[in-house]
Amino acid sequence: MEADRVIETVSLTKNYDHHRAVNSLSFEIKEGEIFGFLGPNGAGKTTTLLMLLGLSRPSAGYSRVCGLDPLRKAREVKRLVGYLPENVGFYADLNAVESLEYVATLNGIKRAEASAKIHELLEVMGLSQDAHKKVGAFSRGMRQRLGVAEVLIKDPRVLFLDEPTIGLDPDGALRLIDLIQSLNRDKNITVLIASHNLYQVQKISHRVGIMIDGKMVAEGSVQSLAEAKFGVGEKEYSLEEVYMKYFREV
Numbered sequence: 001m002e003a004d005r006v007i008e009t010v011s012l013t014k015n016y017d018h019h020r021a022v023n024s025l026s027f028e029i030k031e032g033e034i035f036g037f038l039g040p041n042g043a044g045k046t047t048t049l050l051m052l053l054g055l056s057r058p059s060a061g062y063s064r065v066c067g068l069d070p071l072r073k074a075r076e077v078k079r080l081v082g083y084l085p086e087n088v089g090f091y092a093d094l095n096a097v098e099s100l101e102y103v104a105t106l107n108g109i110k111r112a113e114a115s116a117k118i119h120e121l122l123e124v125m126g127l128s129q130d131a132h133k134k135v136g137a138f139s140r141g142m143r144q145r146l147g148v149a150e151v152l153i154k155d156p157r158v159l160f161l162d163e164p165t166i167g168l169d170p171d172g173a174l175r176l177i178d179l180i181q182s183l184n185r186d187k188n189i190t191v192l193i194a195s196h197n198l199y200q201v202q203k204i205s206h207r208v209g210i211m212i213d214g215k216m217v218a219e220g221s222v223q224s225l226a227e228a229k230f231g232v233g234e235k236e237y238s239l240e241e242v243y244m245k246y247f248r249e250v
C-alpha cells in the first residue's frame with residue numbers, strides 16, 4: 001500500500017444477523033486529509049469506525065490504518081488513533097483532572113508531562129473552572145469537552161471523531177471545529193469526522209463521503225460532488241444541497 005494512505009478499506013463488510021450494516025465498502029483517506037463521513041442514521045458509519053479500530057470484526061474484506069491491520073495490531077492502532085466515540089463514558093467518581101491522569105497513565109505518559117498537558121487541554125477545552133468537579137456531575141457538553149481532551153492527551157496521528165460537536169454550545173462547537181482544523185494544519189493530523197452537521201463538515205473537510213445503506217454512494221470534494229450532480233456553473237452549492245440531492249436519488 002502507498003505510504004501516504006492512512007486509512008484504507010477493501011470490500012469491508014459487516015453483517016448483523018440478516019442485516020448488512022456495511023456492504024463491501026472500499027475507500028481511502030490520505031495523510032493530512034480531513035474526511036467528512038456523512039450518511040443517514042443507521043447508514044453504517046459507526047460500524048465502519050469500530051472495524052477500523054479493531055473493536056468489531058468484519059464479516060468480509062479488510063482495512064488498514066497507517067498500514068496496520070486493526071485486527072492483528074489493535075494495540076498499535078489504538079496508540080496512533082484518537083477515537084471520540086458517539087457516547088463518551090467516564091468514571092463518575094473521578095474529577096476531570098483524575099480522569100485525564102487515568103487516560104495518560106493508560107497511554108504510558110509520564111506524570112510530569114501529563115500534568116502540563118492536562119492543564120493545557122482543560123484550558124483549551126474551556127474546562128479549567130471545572131477541573132476538580134466530579135465527572136458524574138458534569139453536564140452533557142462538559143462531558144463531551146472532557147472526551148475531546150482525553151482523545152488529544154496521547155498526541156494521536158489520526159483522529160476518528162464520531163459526532164464531536166454534539167451537545168456543545170455554539171461557542172464550544174466553533175472552537176472545536178477550529179481546533180480540529182489547526183491540529184490538521186499544524187501537526188498534519190489526519191481526521192475522519194462522522195457528523196450530521198453539514199455546515200461544520202463543509203467548513204473543515206477536504207473531502208467527504210456519503211454512506212447510505214452500508215455503501216459509499218459519493219466521495220470527493222464538495223465542489224466535485226456538486227458538479228457531478230448539478231453541472232459546472234456560477235452557483236456555489238452548500239454541502240446540505242449536495243447531500244440532499246444524493247440522498248433523495250438513492
Ligand SMILES: Nc1ncnc2c1ncn2[C@@H]1O[C@H](COP(=O)(O)OP(=O)(O)OP(=O)(O)O)[C@@H](O)[C@H]1O
Nearest residue numbers: 016019021039040041042043044045046047048086
Ligand atoms: N451491535 C449491533 N447489533 C446489531 N445491529 C447493529 C449493531 N450495531 C449497529 N447495528 C445496525 O447496523 C446498522 C448501522 O448502524 P451504525 O451505528 O453503524 O449507523 P450510523 O451510520 O453510525 O448511524 P447514526 O448516524 O445514527 O450514528 C443499523 O441498522 C444498526 O441497527
Ligand SMILES: [Mg+2]
Nearest residue numbers: 045046047086
Ligand atoms: Mg453512528
